Amino acid sequence: MLGINRRMILETAKYYIIVALLLIPLPLAGDYVTHVAILVMLYTITAASLDILVGYTGRLSLGHAAFFAVGAYTSTLLAMNLGVSPWIGIFAGGIMASIFGLILGIPSLKLRGPYLAIATLGFGVVVWLMLINLDWLTRGPLGIPGIPPLPGIGPIDFRNKVSFYYVALLFTVISIFLLHLLTKSRAGRIFVAIREDEDAALSIGVDVPLFKVYAFLVATFFAGISGGLYAHYLRYISPEISTLSESIYMLSMTIIGGFGTLIGPVMGAIVLSLLQELLRSYLEYRYLIYGLLIVLVMRFFPKGIYGIIELLLEKAGGGK
Amino acid sequence: MIVQPIEVIEQVILGLMIGGIYGIIGVGLTMIFGVMRLSNFAHGEFYMIGAYIAFTLVSVMGGDPYIIAPLAAIAVGLIGILINKLLFKPLYEEMKEIKGGAAFYFQDLRFIMLTIGLSILFVDLALVLWGPIPLSIPSSLTEVRVIIPGGLSFSLARIITFIVAVATLAALYTFLKVTKTGKAIRATSQNPSAAMLVGINTYKIYDITMFLSTALAALAGCILAPIYNVYPTMGLDVVAKAFVVVITGGMGNVIGSILAGFLIGLAENLGGLFLGTEYKQVVAFIIMIIVLWLKPEGILGGKK
Numbered sequence: 003m004l005g006i007n008r009r010m011i012l013e014t015a016k017y018y019i020i021v022a023l024l025l026i027p028l029p030l031a032g033d034y035v036t037h038v039a040i041l042v043m044l045y046t047i048t049a050a051s052l053d054i055l056v057g058y059t060g061r062l063s064l065g066h067a068a069f070f071a072v073g074a075y076t077s078t079l080l081a082m083n084l085g086v087s088p089w090i091g092i093f094a095g096g097i098m099a100s101i102f103g104l105i106l107g108i109p110s111l112k113l114r115g116p117y118l119a120i121a122t123l124g125f126g127v128v129v130w131l132m133l134i135n136l137d138w139l140t141r142g143p144l145g146i147p148g149i150p151p152l153p154g155i156g157p158i159d160f161r162n163k164v165s166f167y168y169v170a171l172l173f174t175v176i177s178i179f180l181l182h183l184l185t186k187s188r189a190g191r192i193f194v195a196i197r198e199d200e201d202a203a204l205s206i207g208v209d210v211p212l213f214k215v216y217a218f219l220v221a222t223f224f225a226g227i228s229g230g231l232y233a234h235y236l237r238y239i240s241p242e243i244s245t246l247s248e249s250i251y252m253l254s255m256t257i258i259g260g261f262g263t264l265i266g267p268v269m270g271a272i273v274l275s276l277l278q279e280l281l282r283s284y285l286e287y288r289y290l291i292y293g294l295l296i297v298l299v300m301r302f303f304p305k306g307i308y309g310i311i312e313l314l315l316e317k318a319g320g321g322k
Numbered sequence: 323m324i325v326q327p328i329e330v331i332e333q334v335i336l337g338l339m340i341g342g343i344y345g346i347i348g349v350g351l352t353m354i355f356g357v358m359r360l361s362n363f364a365h366g367e368f369y370m371i372g373a374y375i376a377f378t379l380v381s382v383m384g385g386d387p388y389i390i391a392p393l394a395a396i397a398v399g400l401i402g403i404l405i406n407k408l409l410f411k412p413l414y415e416e417m418k419e420i421k422g423g424a425a426f427y428f429q430d431l432r433f434i435m436l437t438i439g440l441s442i443l444f445v446d447l448a449l450v451l452w453g454p455i456p457l458s459i460p461s462s463l464t465e466v467r468v469i470i471p472g473g474l475s476f477s478l479a480r481i482i483t484f485i486v487a488v489a490t491l492a493a494l495y496t497f498l499k500v501t502k503t504g505k506a507i508r509a510t511s512q513n514p515s516a517a518m519l520v521g522i523n524t525y526k527i528y529d530i531t532m533f534l535s536t537a538l539a540a541l542a543g544c545i546l547a548p549i550y551n552v553y554p555t556m557g558l559d560v561v562a563k564a565f566v567v568v569i570t571g572g573m574g575n576v577i578g579s580i581l582a583g584f585l586i587g588l589a590e591n592l593g594g595l596f597l598g599t600e601y602k603q604v605v606a607f608i609i610m611i612i613v614l615w616l617k618p619e620g621i622l623g624g625k626k
Contacts, residue, residue, distance in 0.1 A: 060427045062434065109615055115430045116361035116573070120565045121614055124607040127562060135600050197427060246558070250438055257435050289446035296439025301409060304432050 006187045014186070018179045025171055029164040036163045040235060042275045043174040044228045049255035049267035050181050051224035056253065057261030058185060059217040060197030062119045065106070065126030066225055066252045069099040071133060071244030073226025074233035075140060078149050081234075088152050092230035099226025100219045102129070107218030111211050126249050133241035145240025152234050166235055173231060177224050178268065184220065185264055193217055197262075254292075258299050260308025269307045325595060332474050333591040339480055341587025342487030346542045347560060348567030348579040349494060350535035356511040356574025357531045360410065361430070363437040365539055365564055366557030367444035372398045372540025373547040373556065374452055377459050387459045388482060391544035395537040402536030403529050409436060410532075411525060441557070448554040456551035464548050483545045490541065491580050494534070498576060507531060511574060566610040572620020582621060585609075 029036045048070055055061045073095035080086040080094055106125045113121055133140050140146070152160035152169060160166050184190050192213045195203040204210050233239050242248070251274070259270020274292075281288040303310055351365045375394040376387050383390070413436070417429050466478040498504035509517040510527045518524055543556075550556070567586055571578030586606050593605035613621065 056431075062431060109611070112618065113614060115427070116355070116434070117569065117614065117618065119361065119430075119434055120569055121611070123562060124566070124610055128604060128607055131601075131604055246562070250442070254435070254438070257431070261431075286450055287446070289442050290450065293439045293441070293443030293446060297409070297436055297443060300432050300436040300439060301413070304428070 006183060010186060011183065014182055015179065018175050018182075022171060022175045026168075029167050033163055036167050038275070038279055040163070040167055040170045042272055043170045044232050044235070045252070045255060045271040045275055046268050047174055047177045047228040047231075048225050048252050049259065049271040050178050050264055051221045051228075052252055052256045053261055053264055053267040054181060054184065054193065055217050055221040056256055057263065057267070058190060058193040058197060059214060061214065061217060062115070063122040063221075064119050064246070064249050064253065065122035065124075065129070066221070067246075067248035068126040068129035068244050069102055069222040069225040070229035070232070070248070070252075071129065071239075071241070072102045073099045073229030074239045074243060075133065075146075075229075076226070077230035078146055078233045078239060079139065081150050082146070088150060088230070088234045092227055092234070095230035095233075096223045096226035099229065100223045103218040103222030104215065107215045107222075111214055123246065123249075126244065126246055130241055130244045130246075133244055140241070143241055145238060145242070147238045149233055149237040149239065151237060160234075170231060170235070173227065177227065178264070181220075181224065182264055189213065189216060194262075254296055258296065258306050260306030263308045266306050266308030269311075273307060328472060328474065329595060330592070331472065333595045334588060335474070335476070336480075337588035337591035338584055339476075339484045339487075339587070340591070341584035342484050342491070343542050343546055343583075344563060344567050344587050345491055345580045345583025346487055346538050347564045348571065348583050349491065349576055350538040351564050352568045352571060352574055352576060352579040353507070353511075353531050354535045355568065356576075357507060358410070358528055359429075360433050361437070361565075362535075363434060363561065364440040364444060365437075365535070366559070366561030367441050368398050368402065368536040368539040368557070369543040369560055370448060370552075370554065370557035371401070371444065372543035373459075373552040374448055375540070376544040376547055377452075377457055377552050380459055386463070387461050387544055387548050388463065388486070391486075391541055394544050395541040398540035399533040399537030402532040405440070406529055406532040409440075410528070414525075414528075441561070445554050445558065452552075452554070454554065456553040458551050459547045461548035477549070479548050483549065486545050487542075490538065494538070495576065495580075503530060563606055566606045569610050570613045570621055572622055575620055575622060578620045578622040585621070 025039075028039055048066065052063065052066050055063050055066075073092075075095075076098040077088060077091035077095035080091040081088050086094070106122065110118055110121045134143050136142075152166070154160055158165050160169060185193070192203070192208055195208060196210055196213060200210055229243070232243070255270040255274050256267040257270070258274065259268065260266025277292065277295075278288065281291060284291075299306060305312070347365070347369060350368075351362060354360050354362045354365070372394050375397050376390050379385075379390045379394060380387055410433075413432065461479060463479040463482060464477050467475045468478055468481055469475040498508055506517070506522045507527055507530065509520070509522060510524055514524055517527075543552075563586065567582045568579055570586065571580070571582035586609060589609055590602055590605050594602035597605070
């Protein structure tokens with residue numbers, strides 16, 4: 003039914019367990035590295051979730067940061083106003099982001115290409131304006147400081163960067179693993195079919211609208227989860243996290259990494275975040291380099307970092 | 323809140339004035355889409371660069387920004403041609419060889435990302451060259467106020483901006499309708515391969531379209547600069563609205579974009595009056611969502 007069996011799940015899981023084990027000693031490198039690693043992982047979830055939409059289903063979105071922000075605000079407001087535990091709030095944030103995903107996904111079913119890009123862009127702007135203007139709820143442009151941290155379990159205190167690192171690692175590895183399984187499943191193959199030729203997919207009996215909405219639901223859910231984690235990690239959020247430039251940042255991770263590969267966007271998130279950190283001392287020129295990078299990659303390597311690595315491996319492998 | 327009729331009249335006039343500018347920016351964007359099948363997300367940056375070039379020329383040579391404007395527009399138009407030759411043309415040549423169902427999607431995605439990259443690059447370039455502080459271009463015209471019957475007054479700068487906008491749109495329309503080049507542009511927009519068959523050099527048409535489109539955006543930036551300030555992210559504030567105008571008018575539809583420019587300008591100012599200024603920004607997007615939902619081919623229903 004799903005198109006995946008137990009053997010496949012176990013085989014895929016193997017790699018994820020190895021990666022997770024390899025990443026366990028990272029906090030030994032110090033607080034700064036741990037902090038950067040946590041942010042990279044949160045972006046990794048977002049970029050990979052966006053890939054389901056952009057890379058697999060062929061639905062370009064310029065408003066992904068809006069769903070990240072919806073997750074962050076939902077979890078924060080539930081915790082601060084109703085006293086809901088952030089452990090539950092994070093998932094509630096994911097569900098709320100999915101509801102917003104439906105609000106955008108259903109009316110935009112018929113839209114393609116640039117039309118969809120502008121519709122998602124407009125949706126992102128509307129969410130941003132809502133966060134700014136509904137100040138009785140969101141405190142407007144000032145943002146919300148003093149967000150409660152994840153409640154500790156026994157002696158573990160999640161205000162500590164190192165403990166939070168392991169929470170983020172767990173969430174990231176599980177999220178990417180689930181997204182990976184999704185792309186291997188029947189639904190994942192249908193996503194690709196919709197991207198390659200929507201009309202052909204329709205003609206062989208695929209319920210195209212259903213799967214388009216499904217892709218939106220999944221992508222926005224994981225963006226919301228990562229937003230919730232972000233809120234309880236930094237413990238301060240403002241409407242800035244939902245701006246167009248944030249959405250573009252997420253999209254450029256997905257595309258520079260190599261869309262439609264899932265592992266590409268993960269690499270994109272790592273490379274772009276590290277680039278941001280490395281260029282921190284050249285603050286003025288940071289976006290100049292970042293913009294130039296996007297232009298060059300799109301001009302010469304449209305398949306992104308993943309494509310470059312693939313090309314290098316092919317060359318190393320000899321004339322296959 | 324009670325709205326006085328005089329306030330409504332004032333907002334209608336202001337709305338039509340800003341609508342003319344939206345029209346100029348939107349027309350350029352819609353031409354690029356119609357002729358080159360390209361969604362130019364860097365369009366707002368040509369508007370921004372136009373304003374900065376006008377600022378630099380005014381501070382070096384002196385004179386009034388309204389007289390300098392055509393010069394700045396031509397300079398930006400040449401930048402537009404350069405970008406077309408360096409970045410877009412090679413991509414079109416590459417695209418010719420790619421076949422398959424998803425090719426259109428990849429082409430869209432690649433161009434959208436490429437222009438987004440250009441936009442980020444230009445914004446930071448302006449930041450490095452001219453600094454983050456908003457600059458103002460002085461013009462003697464902003465101080466002169468014209469009083470019209472009924473107790474309303476507008477600065478001469480606004481009125482001249484409106485006249486320039488309408489004259490430019492009329493000139494562009496005549497150019498597209500009457501001249502041979504204009505006809506070739508329209509032919510390429512309707513059917514690129516048929517245009518090529520009858521001997522139109524489409525790459526040359528792309529160059530001309532890029533020139534016109536970027537020069538129009540720059541012109542809008544120049545003539546608005548004395549009224550608003552000049553700052554690096556000013557293009558980003560405009561590009562989303564330009565896309566709203568283009569979609570409302572029907573992508574690739576010049577007349578539609580002109581009408582949609584005035585419509586959005588009007589709706590925004592009246593919306594700001596009745597709903598409060600904080601919702602002014604949302605009005606344009608709500609109109610766009612309604613249009614996309616009910617009439618995705620634009621308000622004129624696909625007629626060109």
